[in-house]
Amino acid sequence: MPTHVVHLLEGQAARTPDHPALSWLEGDSLRNLTWGQYRHQVWAVASRLLEMGVRCGETVAILAPNIVEHYVADLAAVLCGGATVSLYPTLVDEQLAYILADAKPAVVITTDETTADRLRRVLPDGSNAHLVCVQQTGEGAGAGAPYVSWAEVLADGAASLEANRAELSRRLTDSGDNTATYVYTSGTTGTPKGVTLTHANLLFEMEAFDRMGFFIGGYRVISYLPLAHIAERLWSLYFPLRTGGNVLLCPDQGQLLTYLKIQRPSYFMGVPRVWEKLRDAAETILSTEPYASRSAEVATDRDVLVRAWARSQDGSLGSVDRVRALKAREGILYDLRRELGLEWTVNPNSGAAALPQDLRDFWRSIGVDLTQAYGLSETTGVAVWERIGGARRGSAGFAVPGCEIAIADDGEILVRGPGVTPGYRNMDPEKSGLMVGDWLATGDVGHLDEAGRLYVTDRKKELIVNGSGKNISPTAIEEKIAGRGFINQAVAIGDGRPYITGLMTVKEPDLISFARERGIEDAVPDLLSHPLVLQEAQRVVDQANERLSRPEQIKRFRLVPDQWSVDSGDLTPTSKLRRRAIIGRYSAIIDGLYAESKDTAR
Structure with missing residues (x-):
């Protein structure tokens, strides 16, 4: 061995x-x-x-x-x-x-x-x-x-x-217990931690995928x-x-x-952002010939695949449905997959971040049975894998062979098995908070169904995982903006999104002083959208971005007229941001930040 x-x-x-x-x-x-x-x-x-x-x-x-x-x-x-x-x-x-x-x-x-x-x-x-x-x-x-x-x-x-x-x-x-690699990942404080992965960790992961039939062909x-x-x-x-x-x-x-198109891979893994870009490419192809003039045929075949998937979920998929789905996959939709280089891909997978359901539905409608996975660097990448043919809406799949998944009393997902890291480089395992007994505490919340499928429902920790699967500490971004100039508080947003945006409150006396020095007599609500005020806020953001990596940089922001406090429900008793409450409160504004084009005013 x-x-x-x-x-x-x-x-x-x-x-x-x-x-x-x-x-x-x-x-x-x-x-x-x-x-x-x-x-x-x-x-x-x-x-x-x-x-x-x-x-x-x-x-x-x-x-x-x-x-x-x-x-x-x-x-x-x-x-x-x-x-x-x-x-x-x-x-x-x-x-x-x-x-x-x-x-x-x-x-x-x-x-x-x-x-x-x-x-x-x-x-x-x-x-x-x-x-x-x-x-x-x-x-x-x-x-x-x-x-x-x-x-x-x-x-x-x-x-x-x-x-x-x-x-x-x-x-x-x-010995296989020797370290093979350190994977540095962002912590909740923004300080990177070196995840220790041993030869034994890596060899276990390979063995698990082999046992799932992943390497056949x-x-x-x-x-x-x-x-x-x-x-x-x-x-x-x-x-x-x-x-x-x-x-x-x-x-x-x-x-x-x-x-x-050159490689025509048998296996292709992409983070959700990659699958979004490839969807854009597929939709562009569908608008050209011969697909445009055969749009009715395309629509019919896509509908057959969508209905087959729906029936597979409720157990009503029959042999006639299977034959129709096979025929639909091998018709004009096969030509589309060939133009994308995906016609031979038997294991298309999305991982590292949550996969939006509409994105998954699109790929299924053209014959790409996109599966999901769940894991962390601390679990050697994959702890849960969705088997082809056994997928269920919203599920990340089953634990890989040799790995165990459990749910703590507070809903946190726990992982145990040979793929779990022995710890972080230069960090006392007892002080890292990584383990609960012999279980890895993931910081994510979820549940298991009766068959053992895992459903990830929330994130216990505050770490942002953007649409490309990059771990980003919101605290590391916010601390570079909050308190600068007339900016008071800041919250960074980007979980499952293509880029980071921000919401900021202002220190009203400082904002008024800034405005009066420039001959602006507007009331505070109007000042929040004044070009000179936005220009100054942009300067603060630009200075912060200079100290951040590209995925961490704030691309768009909005000044809001409120003050976040314990009484408003936006802060904890120890004055920590209640991020979920804030994001929920401003959901329409946040959606607007992602809907705007790069040329629109912030």
């Missing part, structure tokens, strides 16, 4: 050395790295990392898009006995500095000298981390750690591999989400080690539709 993820790489390289493992576009040409070449590069880079001083238990940080070098470096680091930390490209310097100080990497790998210079500035004082640049050809100048080119790392590692092979082989036999996927995201790490880095198959690397999400 394998106890190390690189054991799986060894097996794949031995079985299918000449099959393409990783593929990418160079201009109009498709390039491949075979499983045999993949293995060779991992060992060569591991040899060089060993010489750079990567010891067992140390970390290697990677700030790079979805490129071959990212994959090779990741597995090379764990072959050395180290652990990887993939960094989100949207992180601002303050966030990068915090994570690097916590992770203390021995080596940092990035794409170019500009990014390397940025990383050097934010590395903690006294760091001796080596910097490796994929696109750098010589040694960097100046104080601090030198730059080393990826080409040098690969060449020098290959030259020293035989001398280091015995030590690397020894490290490959280490060819495995073709596209890598396009950041590799800092546990879902992307599973689908495109770890799962192929178990099943073989091929990963097409898409370093630019804006080109996803092109890559879908």
Whole structure:
């Protein structure tokens, strides 16, 4: 039995050395790295990392898009006995500095000298981390750690591999309890926490999906989400080690539709925001020929699929319905799925954030049986998976094999099993609040039906999960705005939404003073929409956004004429925001913020 993820790489390289493992576009040409070449590069880079001083238990940080070098470096680091930390490209310097100080990497790998210079500035004082640049050809100048080119790392590692092979082989036999990766995720205070995932955690997740029949047939996927995201790490880095198959690397999400048509994946996972964008593409295609002139046929076939789904929910789906649904799927709607590159996708899934029902209904109406999943970085990504053919409206599915789900007395979802993290990096497990006995406390609220399906109904914790599945701390946003200038209180909104918006109250005396200094005599309610007032509020928001990553930045806001207090029901007795109450109170305004175009006034 394998106890190390690189054991799986060894097996794949031995079985299918000449099959393409990783593929990418160079201009109009498709390039491949075979499983045999993949293995060779991992060992060569591991040899060089060993010489750079990567010891067992140390970390290697990677700030790079979805490129071959990212994959090779990741597995090379764990072959050395180290652990990887993939960094989100949207992180601002303050966030990068915090994570690097916590992770203390021995080596940092990035794409170019500009990014390397940025990383050097934010590395903690006294760091001796080596910097490796994929696109750098010589040694960097100046104080601090030198730059080393990826080409040098690969060449020098290959030259020293035989001398280091015995030590690397020894490290490959280490226990599965060793850490393989740290996945940094936002906490409720905005401070990132490094979720520890061991080799045993990852191997369990692969085994669970194998037991569900997930790896039957060819495995073709596209890598396009950041590799800092546990879902992307599973689908495109770890799962192929178990099943073989091929990963097409898409370093630019804006080109996803092109890559879908090239790869025609057997499995495709997208956060809800991705499925929304693909729906827009599908609707555009439906407005063109031949679909426009055959709109009645399209509508009829879609209706057949919708009715078949509805009848599957109440148990009235008969054999005639099944035949009609099969015929509808394989008619003109098959052509539509082919134009999207999804005609061979047998496992389309949405995860990382709640999937709007209307979005799911659209995909079912064109023959894409979109399933859901539930999990956290702390559960190695997936704890609950919706089986194809067993879906129920509103359900996230059943616990994956080997995992248990329970509901606490207060409704909180609890998880237990080999996929649960042993804890956070540099944090006392007893003080983290992560575990309740031997159960992981998820911070989410839900219930189980009689069959054991999980329904996630609410979030006990305050963390925002946006439409792209990104965890965002509202507190970290609000504290950069509240109390600035004439702004009094602020609340950030964005759960399940494509971007962050904000509501703000004002300090009336300060607002009046601001207005009078500019010769504005309007009453306070009218001042809230005055162009100069909005301009000043925008300045405060812009200053906050400079300290926030792109997903965290407030795109639109509204000044409201109220003051949130304990008496109004908007604050707790300890003056904490009652977010649900505020969001419910201003639901119409919030919906308007998301309905407005970018060009409308705030």
